[in-house]
Amino acid sequence: MKTYYIITLIISVFAFPLFAGENPQGDAPVAVIMKIIKDVSFKKGAANWGTGKVGQPLATNDEVKTGDKSLVLIKFTDNSLIRVRENSNLKIYADKNKDQLSKNTYIDKGKVGFNVSKQENEEFRFTTPTMVASIRGTEGDLIVESDGKSLLLCTEGNIDVNATQGVKENGNVIAGRYASIGTDGTISQGEITGQMKTEHDNNKKTNTKRLVIKTSSGDLIIEYLSND
């Protein structure tokens, strides 16, 4: 685990200077929380974790994590949307240059769906413990397992992917294909299976269920993410 932290630190040090041109000053927001289901925490810079809320602006270096059966929708100021599914951790980095916003979202673990609306000169990157993906298309999913292995699905456009460990393979994933990035730095690609497609479609939905607990002082309603 320690190794991953060191790798992450190295990536952070070497990758993010690329975005250091004109970082939004201070707490200038680059994204906003659109929707929250159940358990979503938010951390601003070095502050402690607090409860996330709808309408919360997010600036570079802010972190968000979700609990069981939870979800948070985040929209960037260029209208790009990411859906952070349950048990996920992510950190936001953004770089603004005039009217362009390049984004790099670091995902430690979890599952994220994305719908990108960027301009030609902008970048949208996802970084995980095992890879850096540069989104050239618009839509897909990213799943990061607890050991850092990453699975990248591209449903529209294409994605450049670079493994950051081991043999550090790289490749390009086109629409309808997936790439699996191992901890040894290998990348294996394949056609998106029917099950993957179904999961991707389900990930785009934000269906919830409600648990109503009747108490003497009123109903306690717990809304949680439905996997149906």
Added chain:
Amino acid sequence: MFKNATYSFILFFIALFSLSAITYSQVSNTVMGIKSNEAKESQDYTISLQLYQSEQPSKILIYYRSFGESEYKVGDVSLQGSTAEFTIPAEKVVPPSLECYFIITLQNGIETYPIGAPSQAQPLQVRVLPKSPKDKEIIILSPESSKNVGESDFFVSISLLRASSDVDKTATKVYIDNTDVSAKVLFAEDMLLLNPENFPEKFSTGLHTIKVELYTNKKELYHTALTSFNLVSDETAANVASGFTYSGNVLTEGRNEHINNVNTWYNNASVDLNGSYKSWEVSSRVYVTSEEKKYLQPNNRFSLDVRSDWLLVSAGDHNPNYPSLVLSGKRLRGVTGAITLGFFNVISSYGEMIRPIEGSYPDVFYPNRSSAPLSGNIIDVDSLKYGAPKAQVNSLGTYSRNIFAVHPYFGKGENFQFGLTYLHSSDDPKSIDFGARPQENLVVGSDIFFAFDKQRIQVNGEAALSIMNSDISSGTLSDADLDTIFKAMNISNVDNIKKYKNTASKFITINQFLKPLNPQKLSTLATEGSVSLNYFGNFLKGNYIYRGGDYTSFANSYLRTNIAGYNFLDRLRLLENRLFLSVSYEKLKDNLQKTTPGTNTYNNLSASVSLYPRNDLPSFLISYLKSDNSNDLTDSAHIGDKSFRVLTQVSYDFEYIKKHSVSLGFSLGERDDKSFNNFDADNYSINLSSSTTWDNKLQTSFNIIQNYSSISKKPNPEKLSYTSIVLGGKYFMLDNKLTLNGSINPSFGDFKRVSFDANAQYMVLKNLSLQFVFRYLINSKIPGFDSYNDSVTGLNARFTW
């Protein structure tokens, strides 16, 4: 000094009486006016007629076309109480303008709106605003456009990331439902945030609008963006999130009209129910009106739609979509099912397009066939039932007409689509007792579409072949009939013919009333093909059409037939969509099967320049249309008809004390008729309208139109000249719970009348509103006739959940 005072007075006068929505004040005995919002490129455009109900129209058709098109598309306008509404599809809403007029079928004839359109008066001109590159500079992150938002999820977030450097982001103004909430907005660099806790008042559930105004560093208005959202209760939002949601509304209307000293009541009610579960949606509508009459086509409407990503089932009254040559713009009472799988898709419909209406009871019965004279109103009747085989009727009934259509197609239409269409339509001879000449129609067609380079190159093709039988009352010819016919022609071996006849009769009745008589002449073929290129802001399209003179589809009876030719359209966008240059040319010929002595040639040319500069400068639209219609005859049947029209429109949004929108339109038309009739015609009209929103509570309106037209009919030339003015105002009271609306509309000249309108709407509850409507008309006296003033009084109630 004096000039300044005069100028101020004029501006103040215009501003005092101004109009927020587009309202046309053409005079009409049937139409009070038209209301619609601004037409925007590639967005559906809904136009609604406000009707006097004294003469309930049995049908209203809209004829509309985009700039550069010579052929009008026709649609059935949906009639609901005193409103008739039609939505022009987004693909027809293209800059710089579109034009339309209405044909209204009344009990005692037909009226057009505007009166005399399109030949003696200008159709309505609707300016279409182009997409602005500035639209991208305002990104409304939340709430999402046209989406449901739960009360506790509601917040406003606007991104100005893409805003120009000319924009002063801190000067941005945000309005919710016309209330300026800018003071409560948190400005954080590119992001504007408005949290619900900043609102002292709670927004009611229902539809709301958000308007964002950007200002330049010089504090001049730079751009405006609008969006709407539907605020729902948290419970409803939770239902939506859990996959299940429902909504509905009930609208009732009672209305009394005192017209020509006769009192008439009109009552109608509608119920809409909508629900969804995950990817499934259900919607239903019931509309019942006291205007439902057995002797008219139905005015009541019933519909039920069930749809998902891959399935659509529509039942009741609906308008199915098929390739336009086969089925377009027709209401069907029946069922349509569609399966959309992507590679393979199919849509099929079955139902009644025309319902049966019994003819008048016969005046005379003829006991034997030989005693009946030959005449159009002498019909066959059931001799067992009426004791005679023939009878004479005053008015013929209408048969029930059913259709069956199926359209399998391959491809989703993004880059490729190929489809086949089959349509069978037939009158039911047994549906009424007193009718004549029931008909039958068969159409087969195909369509193909290719697109390349992100749809910048598109190729479209469509073809259809029709067969029509104009009288199926006698049924298919028997084998014995064929023997007799061919025997007279000295043809003995007719077995093959009988075989073909028996096979073909499974699809359509085979007898002497079948068309085409000679299929080789392609008189029942309709086909069209187009190629369009869209590069560097230049849209170029070439189109060829051929529609034989006998082509008939009962499911698209509005199609212009007996015409062939080509047209070209070139539309150039310059200066980031601020300047549009458009030109189109068309050449068509009729008499394709040489069935008439002369052949008409139609040459149409249109050109337009429109300029949409910055928000603080006026926008201009100038268009020129020239048409030349002539035939090759030299005698009294010669046609030589040349006409032109020039249209200009200037629109200006400016600030003088308050914000105003002013529009000035002028049109001039001339027709030079070289035919024997020599019906030369002139027409001009000028229209000035303005709108002002004084504050959150008061809006005022002003509109004046002056119209002149003449036709040099000999010996009695016709002239129509009138001026019509509308002065109106709208006032919001009691925290917007009460809305008062009033106007006065005097008309002078050849059309004299003064009308007063008053309207009050009160929100009793958040989801229950009452509306009182009153209208009074002072009519001019006509010598020798009794003249009465008219009034209309109505009460509406709307409940939503």
